[in-house]
Structures are given as structure tokens and as C-alpha cells.
Amino acid sequence: MTELPAQTNRKLGLVIDLDTCVGCHACVVSCKGWNTENYGAPLSDQSAYGANPSGTFLNRVHSYEIAPETGGVAQLIHFPKSCLHCEDAPCVTVCPTGASYKRLEDGIVLVNESDCIGCGLCAWACPYGAREMDTAEGVMKKCTLCVDRIYNENLPEEDRVPACVRTCPAGARHFGDFADPDSNVSQLSAERGGFDLMPEQCTKPVNKYLPPRPKDTMDEVDILAPLLAPVAQEPKGFMSWLDKTLENL
Amino acid sequence: MHPAPSVIIFTSLSGIGFGLLFFLGLGLPAPTAWAAFVFFVIAYLLAVGGLLASTFHLGHPERFLKAFSQWRSSWLSREAWLSIAALITMAIYGAGLVFYGVAIAPLGWIGALLSIATIYATSMIYAQLKTVPRWNTPLTSLLFVVVALAGGALLSANINAAMMFLLATGVIQVAYWIGGDQALRKSGTTLGTATGLGKDGEVRAFEPPHTGTNYLLREFVHVVGRKHAAKLRIISLILMIGTPILALSLTFNHVTASIAVITHVAGVFVSRWLFFAQAEHVVGLYYGKR
């Protein structure tokens, strides 16, 4: 079971657009809401109203500042992170019980909670911090890619996407099949240079991140300068330009 | 990594226990009757006690049997099988010694091999993790094995072997630390690769995703001060290696042997605490922690 399938029929995953994500945490809480009520045990919270609040979340948004090497102003990037459903998922192979598995049909990495002994080794093996042990339940929780939404016949077809994708206000999250080169996610990733996180860990993540577009490029010396060529320097001259222009209108 | 007492106790004690079983399996010594009984009880207390301690950190210890299922891929599962195999084999071997005064030598050898294999499997649980560059080295397994052998040799009163394995432990331990201090850097994993943003400039963690703590921070981010670590390393070397060697080279009696064993075990605890506490999991990078 914890052997990885040589190949999955589909490669479902997410494209996350770092150029568009405004860091609103909508995906974080929508995920929390859906997965508290659905798949497996609820995502519990400890010290919920107390001095040290802490709970289980399957998706979290970091933020980073980049100081450009060339100088100039710093950029701020919002960075959502959840399970990347790796092709070579180290979290699966370390699992002693077979609770962790990668689905043959779509490549989703799941934890079968009734088999989980809560040893935590899968979280140790994951470089991305995608797995969190639920303190109340003592089992490992992780992104299910909303496996209970994406095929759910009780949902309208347009809603059969992960909760985070459905809710993202800026449209920075895209869901699809990476095994299909014509899918929305394959195309987006190809067009925009989608990249892997920590490629040196050799996990072959399915989820791709789109890089922020170049920013702060409006130079002082501007090729647009002719656009601002003055028609006059003083109000008086301006009014005579105006008269001439109005005449020609 | 969080230096969880259960895991420190488990790896230290079960290592020594299996180390002792290794020597017993080789017939070094090959006691019989009550003497054998005492040796085996000590070995089993350590090995099994350690294994039991390791279940304390499980969310669902009652499901432990499931852990035997994934021996094809999981080192933890292999460790479970190997430890059971070692314990059963050595139990039969031990029963021969205790009850019949018979050493079934081939069974002992197999048991010794399984004991070492168990220690190796334990070490591989850590050494296999690319996510913890400090652990992701053959030195981890080497260290676990020699520490176990040193402890086993001490407990089995194989003085020469103990001396040799203690010295080897010292060498490997120091090599492990020197290498370990470079490991994260050499792994090539940085906040830049973690976020993929490194090519645009220097990346710095700004706001974390949550202002409080969470499982990841509790489990993976543990910072030990450099000076503090250096002190502990010296303490660990003195206790684990220095004092036992000194004690053993003075004279061998129950007092010096006890001192050697007790300080050695204490030193192993310190070493293991450092093993976990100093290990940097790459997930810490996302939080701007080392």
C-alpha cells in the first residue's frame, strides 16, 4: 500500500499563481470549514479562546519579502501552501501502516485515518509541512484535494472543485489534471513557467507555482517621455494652445 | 526537531538493549542459569522498554499491529519486524541458556544479526529523511550501531570490545557533528528553493501564516543556541566515552563498571537529545527558522 504506484491514471493538482494571490487567507478558512465538517475527523483547535491558540489547518498562507539583487524596492509575495500531492511522495513510503497512500486513479495522496497510528513519520518525511497531526484525534491530517467534493454527485458540477479553489476571490488557484497536456493547469503552468518547490528534494510535486511577474519596472528615464512633451509652459500659452486645439476639433 | 523524551529514551535504551543482545547472541559471554537470566532480563528490559517508550508518542498506540504491514517500503515497519524477530530468536536462544544451559550457537548468531539489523532499521528511520539533512547520512546509522555496540559491550563486560567501540563512537560522533553542522547548507535547500523565489533576490520570511504555534513548529522547529550545543557536546563526550574509558582503565569491578555504564547511558541521552534538538527540518525554512 505505501509503495507508490508506478503511474497514476490522472495527476490531479493545483496551480497557485503567486502573481495574483493577495494573501487574504480565504482558501485557508474555506479549507478548514469544509474539512472540519467532512473527510475524517474534524480539524480540532486547542486553546481555542485561550492564551495559546493552535489548531489543525491543511492549507496555510505564508508571506515573504524579496529584496531584489539589483537593489530597488522590496517585493512582498503571498505564498499559500498545502499538500503538493508529489509523484514521489516520501510521506507515503515511510508510513508503517499503509494509512498513507497515493490513489491510483488520480494521484491524490490521502491518509486513511482508521489505519493511522499517529507516529508522525510521514510529516517528518514531508519537506513542505503539508501534514499536521490533529491533537484531539491523534491522526495525521492533510489536504485531500477535496476528494469528497471533486467527484461528489451531490454537488452541482461546477462546484466539484476543491473548496480552496471555489472560494479564492482573486482566482489565484486553479485545479485540474496535469497528466493531460491540454488541461487548464498544464497550459497555465507551461505558459507562465510553473515551478516546483524544493526540486532538490526529488519529490516531483504535482502542484505548480506560477512566479510573480516582473515588478517595479517604471524607470525614471522613460521611453514614454515624448508623451509628456509640454504644449506650453505657462497658463497663458496653454490657453492659446487650447483655443487652437478647440478650433481644430 | 522536537527532542521528545519518548523517542530519546526509545532510541537510547533499545539501542543498548539490542547491543547487549548482540553480544549475548555471539556468546560473549554465554552465561547459563540465573546468570543468563539476569543478562537476558536486563537486555529485554532495555530493548522492550525502549520499544514501549516509543509508543508513547503515537496518537493511536492501540493500532500498533498495523505497523507490521508495510515492511516492503517502511523502515519503521521493518524495525517492528526485525525487533520482534530479534526478540523471539534471542528469547529461544536465551531459554536454552537459562533453562537448559545450552547455547544454540547458530540461533545466537542469527539473533545477534537481527539485533544489529534492528538497530540499523531504527537508524534508517532517521537517516532516510532527506528533509532532515543532518540525519540524511550513513554516519547516522554508523553512529547508532556503534553506540549500541559500545553500550552492549559495556553491559556484557567485554572490556576490550567496549574500549574499542567507545573510541569508535567518539570518532564517529565527532565526525557526525562536524558533518552535521554543514549538512543543511550542503543540502542545497534554502528559503529560496523552498519558495522558488530565490532567483529574484534574497527571500526573507515576513508574516507567518499564523501568529501562534502549530504542530509543525512544535514538532520541527527547535533552536539550540550554538554555545549551549557546544557545551552539551562536550558533556556528552565526557559522559558517553571519557568517563567509561577512564573508569574501565582504572580497574574493573562492579563499582567502576556501574560508573561506566551509568555515565555512558547518561552521555548517550545527551547525545540523542542533541541528535534531535539540533536536527534542522527543512520545513522550518518556510517559517524563517533555520
Place this chain on the structure above:
Amino acid sequence: MKDQPYLDTSPKVSDEIRKTTCYMCACRCGINVHLKDGEVAYIEGNRDHPVNQGVLCAKGSAGIMQVNAPSRLQAPLKRVGPRGSGEFEEISWEEALSLAESWLKPIRNENPEKLAFFTGRDQSQSFTSFWAQNYGTPNYAAHGGFCSVNMAAAGIYTMGGAFWEFGQPDWDHTKLLMIFGVAEDHDSNPIKMGIGKIKERGARIIGINPIRTGYNAVADEWVGITPGTDGLFILALVYEVLKAGKIDLHYLAEYTNAPVLIDAETGLLMRDAEGKLLVIDRKQCAPAPFDKCGIKPDLNGTLEKNGKIHHTVFHAIVERYLSHEYAPDAVAERIGVSAGRIRAIAAEIVRVAFEESFDIDQEWTDFRGVVHSKMTARPVSMHAMRGISAHSNGFQTCRALHVLQILLGTVEVPGGFRFKPPYPKPADIHPKPHCKVTPGAPLDGPHLGFVHGPDDLALKEDGSPARIDKAFTWENPMSAHGLMHMVISNAYAGDPYKIDTLFMYMANMSWNSSMNTKGVIHMLTDKDEIGQYVIPRIIYSDAYSSEMVAYADLILPDTTYLERHDCISLLDRPICEADAVADAIRWPVIKPDRNVRGFQSVLCDLGARLNLPGFVNEDGSQKYADYGDYIVNHIRKPGIGPLAGFRGDGTASGRGEVNPEQLDRYIENGGFFVEHVPDDARYYKPWNAGYQDWAVAMGLYDSAQPYLFSLYVEPMRKFQLAAEGYGDRQPPDHLRAQIIETLDPLPIWYPPFEECAVDTEAFPLHALTQRPMAMYHSWGTQNAWLRQIHGLNPLYLPSKQMLAHGFKDGDWAKVTSAHGDIVVPVAEMAALNENTVWTWNAIGKRKGAWALDENAPEATKGFLLNHLIHELQPPKGDGLRWVNSDPVTGQAAWFDLRVRIEKVKLPHESQPNFETLKSPVGQGPSELKWKVGS
């Protein structure tokens, strides 16, 4: 390998979906509330809803934790301990309402102004103001005065609408979006969705903001401007585009008051005998009323009359803004943006506006009767929010921004900025403020409105302020939203008069909704010489155990948003889109499990007990059983009620008879009503005959109201004239200079007041707050999920200041303003104006509030910047109370704040620290494992 475990990939999602309107912030998105066994299981966005189209923010999704929050008040409370102690006893609703009646009835019969009724984040202002009007007090307003009245008023006076509820960028066509001082809170989902659309098209965003978070982080260009100087930046852009002649002359001549003549003597606009604005027709070279068919208004027209030459508004604009004082080189240092960058931005704006223009083939007819075959794009859109609004120069800054938009011709054209019905609406068809008090009778009209000169001010016969907040007085004549931030301070000072009862709703005035929090706490608890509270009685309604609860004598516990009726009405702050008119309801999708009542329903009851006209039938019985009843049956004007949809027999929109089934129809329709603007009416709304006719049919106007944009705002000139000594109503002498200087009818820039009042070397840094996207003022903290995201708030320091003061992340700083000091944790931020510090708003909490542990990080590490801000300016030595507000509108100037910082040793907790409040609701459970249904 064994088989994969069986997995049910089609589990039942819920028993039922009920569609209502979110209230986790003021955005008012449509939500689908999934119920299992009658309990809330999951909340998601409603795909059909015009505001959010299915998406939902973090707050919205966390609604389940709000309706189950342990901080919810449980029953009416009567204070038994001293004010501020938090000691209450639970009483029955009958007792609570009788008590309120016994306080309010005598005041109404003697002097209704002794009641000050102010509502905070109220979304039922057309109802609460109706109640207050019928009660007869002049003292009513909501929170606009400390929110963004500068933005709203500048927009209305200039172009008949502003941002957010009034209008939006043309998300589908804009090619360049400029956002000024836009934090992430207002209109949050629509802006995020719009940014998504812009990004998808590869269009560009320029963010002007001292802080690069949120939208400014994804902006292609970030201009980290010095706070309070946006006006100067905008006027520098005006200078550049004017100088280059890159302005839309046709647009200016046809649709704005640029060609209107200014009387050279008075500075007032010239009018014909019928009172119509006068322009020079280029065809006839003669004066003509602006709306005459077939004329060509001349931007450079002149008229000789009474021995004087009278020029156009446009002439005045050119004279004013081609001055070198607005040249980029002259302003660059002050605003912290290089002259080259200002020019580059100006060039980009004109390039996109004029070179990326395109036409939409859509015929439309203007108000002069001219038929146009197309609609021409100027695809530069602008949006602004509190960052430019909450300064003492905010009104003029917002005006400057609108003037820039109008010069470029980017308002109400494709790709530019578009109004949302019921806007555009010219300033002069809005109500004017009313303040005539008659004991035992209603007020003579609506409280709030738009003044057009000194005659409209809310002054008593002796010239003293009629309102407790001094709105519509010479201190701030155009204070269209009132000054809620001054109510407690003025009532305490007895200036302009004492009051008896302070009645507030959803306003956390003893904490994050006040400037000078500590001072306000003192004012609420201080007693006079005979041992009576200086503010004798306080009634407060809130759903939650906020910091304000402890300071009230009587608490009327409100419901949560899923347990109540509400209407998001066209009479109020509607949810329309540029292409559609829309309104919505809330309805009780779950039943309260506590002894609480919706506040508006309580007002229906209380109104009847007080025998208020409008709340009783002819026989004196209660007119509206509850708020739901009011929503359906109230008639504001013939055919017009709170809800525009499904009127009459259920098919009428806008105007129509009462439909008793109306709420059911809304519920069937997903909780909202929407009707689209006809294609020929989508743009040029103020001048588009097609739109005007549609708007009249919808009941948005009583008659067609075409008007010109006011580059020149004449009412401001009227106040200046009074200050110059003309007219009967005269300002007090100490205010003349301020009025003349700041009520300029053309936009100006002047330094923020605090900058002039304090030694800027002693207080070299600007200090700002902004609201995070995942929290809505103080509410988020009681939410177990959201408080994990923002449980404390460091003060962010720019790298330069971190270095200069030797700070590391996690160190603590003492932050000092002219008014006070606080001690808080700091953290570094590189993408920040180098002289600005900031923090997240309203994360800091008082111990004991919101059902939190008293050691909650919100109370031990969180903090408020409010402690550093005073509602008054530092004393000038003249003995007068100068408000820390915009002199035009009275908007609280809390972004003017100047501070200095110094490193301090690690304190035990952030300072100041207040006593722990006694919680009326206890404390929440330690562990949550939320799952409903079987």
C-alpha cells in the same frame, strides 16, 4: 500491494442550503449556509450573487465560528456594579424595554436632543435614522465620520458618487488600475475578483500606499508614498497631464463644469435667469445655459459683464495647476517619490488613457439630445480608500483625485471608473441636514445630508451647534456623515450641551472605535460633583461581549447575522453593481438559542412603546411586529419601500405596492434581487438619457437628473465667502482663516494638521493602521479560526528604522506621540515607506472581553494605536478645542499621527494595560472539535 481503502467520494453535503447575506464584514456577499440537523455545517459563497459570484473570503467562511462564538451575549443585562466593572444582572426583555422606555419617554417630551443615538457598523441606517428622526433627536449618525466620509463626500460633491458602494473600476475593460490608500478591507471580494480579472488579462496595477501588503503587493508598480502627501502627488500628475495637453477636452466641455463661467467678483458660478449654469457657446460665441440643445460649451469662454471679465472654471484650473509649485521636481522630496518616477507614471497614465483607447459600438443619447454612435474608452481606472481619506487634508485629496480622473475623461466611460446605481446622484438632490427639534414630535427631516452653503448648516438660532457632534457647523461644514468620534467627548465636555442618554449600536467606543481610548473610558466612567455619571445613561446593543458592554447601564443583546432579518436596501448602502441594481436580505436561517432579539426588531417595539409616529398604527398599537414586518410593509415614498425587488404582485421592480410575500420571494431567489442596466445605459450615466429614464422607472430618481461634474465645487466657495465676511450667517472669527484656506472650491494640498502642530523632529515617523483581510475590526478575535491567523499585531518598522534603533524582530519599542505612549513588539518590513511604521488594526483586546482568556495574546502582545491618537489636536494655547478632523467634513484624521520610537527592555506585556473586565459570558471552551449532523 493491497487494495486502496473504500472511499465514499459522494458523501451527502448537507440537509439543506439556505441562502442569505454575509455579515462577517461590511462587504455583504451572498452566502450558502449548509445545514445539518438544523445546525450550520458549512458556509460558502453564493455563485448567483452579484457581489461575490460564489467566492468568499476568510471571514465569510469562518462565519460558523462566529454564530457559535462563546462571546455571544445571552440575555438583556442591567448594570449592577460601577460602570466599567462588567458586573451585570440578567433581566427579562420586558424589564429591559420598560427601563429603556422610562428613560427615553421623558427626554422626548422635554427635549429630544438629550438623546444621542449613534450606530456603528450598522447596515440598517435608513431604518435607524428613521427611528431617530421620529424620536425627534437631531443627534443621530453612523460611523462614517471616522471611516471614510472624506471619500464619500468628495465624490458626491465632485461627481455625484464615490468609491465602494458608489462605484467601481470597469474591471472588464480597464488596462491600468491605480489604487490610492486602499487597504484590504472595503469592498473586499469585488476588488480581489477585479484584480484577478486584471491579472488574467495582463493589465497593470499601480499601488500608491506607504505599505506594500495585499493589493499593493500584487501591484506591478508600488509607490511607497509619504503618508498625507497623496494630494500633492495627484496634483503633480495633474500638472504633467495638463502641461502636455493630454486631457479629454471633449469630455471636459460636454460633461463637466469646466466651461461654466465663474463670477470674477464673488467666485460663484454664473447662472442665467432660470438659475441654469452659464457657459459660452463656441458656435454662437454667446452665453447659453449648459444644457441647451446643440451648443458647444467653450472651455476658454469669457464674458464681459459689470465691467469685469469672467473666465471659465477650466481657466481657473489651468491658472492653478500649471503653477510650478506642483511640478514633480518641486514635490518629489516631500512625497518621497522621485520626480522621474512621477513623470513616468504620468506618461503611463496618458499613454493608456489615450493610446490604448478603443470604442464600444453602442448607440446612446445624451441629455442634450445628441445621439452618439459609440462609447469611447479611457481605460485608466482609479480607486481609493481610507489611506487618502483619513487625513485632515483628506477631503481635498479625494477631490484632487476626482479632478485628475475627470481631466482624463475616465469617469463613466469604458475602462474607467463606473457608478453603481442608485449612483450617480448629484449632490443637490440629496437631502440637506435637518436639526429642528420639537419636544414630543419628530425631527423636521433627515439628520444627515449635503449642505450647499451656510444656510444649510445645523446651527441653532444663537448660532451654536444643533448637534452634539457639531456636524454641519463652521468647524466642519460639509460633514455629511456626522462625527461619531466626537459624541462622547462633546457630551462629556457639555460642549455644545449636555445629554441625558447615550444610545449606541455596534460601536466599540471604549476600545478600537475611538481615538484616545483611555480618555474615552474616563469620560464614560467619570462622575460629576453630585456623584452622578457625567454621561448619565448609556444603552448599548451588541451581539457580542465587546469592550463597550462593560460601560453601558443597559444591554440589549442583538442576534448574530444568521439569526435575523436585515435588508441591504437601495435606501441605504446598497450592493449594486455598475451593470445592475441590486438589493438583498438577511433572514433567520437558524433560530437563536439564547434570549436575544434583533436590534431593529427591538427598535420596532421600543418605537411603539414611545408612541413614535411611523412605529404605531392610528389606534396606537405597534405598527411593525418586527424588522421583517417593517422591511416588507414600510413605505418610504409612494411605491418605494426598503426592498426594490418583487414588489406588487411579485413582478414589479423598483416601484410597486407592498407585496406581503416579498421576503419569501427573496428567499426563493437566493436572498437577493438584481436587475440589469440596459445596454445603452451602461456608461455616461449622469448624462445618458437612457440611463436617466431607466433610473426614474426603477425609482432611483423622481425625475431625470442630468448634471455636470463639479471640478469647481461652488458650495465650498459659499463658505469661503461667509468667512470673508459676506452674508448673514457668519463663522466665529477664530475659524475664518481655516475656512478660507481649506474650503477652496478647487482642490488644494496642505500639510496634515498634526504635522504642523507637533515638532516633526521630535516625532519623525508616520504611524498607520490597516485592517487585515482576514479580520473585521474587533469581531475576528472571538472567532476561533481567525484569531489563529491574527492573534497579535507587531508594529512593523521599515528596515532603515530597525537598523537605526538596533531592533531585531521580537524586540519591544516604546512608541510616543504628542498625546501618549505605548509599549509594543516590533518586526521588520522592507516593503514599507522608510519613515512610516504601522500595525494591524483592532487586534489588541482588553482583558476579559470577547470571552477570551485574560492571557490571550491579543491582550498581552496585541495593542491599539488608538491610545496615541487624540480626538482633539494638541492645544494651541487659545483655550479652544480644535478637533483632530478634516476641516471640511469632520472626518477623523487618524492617519495624521506622528510618533517616535525607542527600544525598551522586554516588558511583561504590551502597554498600556487595563484592568480585566468581568466577562458577562464567561470564557470559551479550551478545545473545539466542531462537527454537526450525524
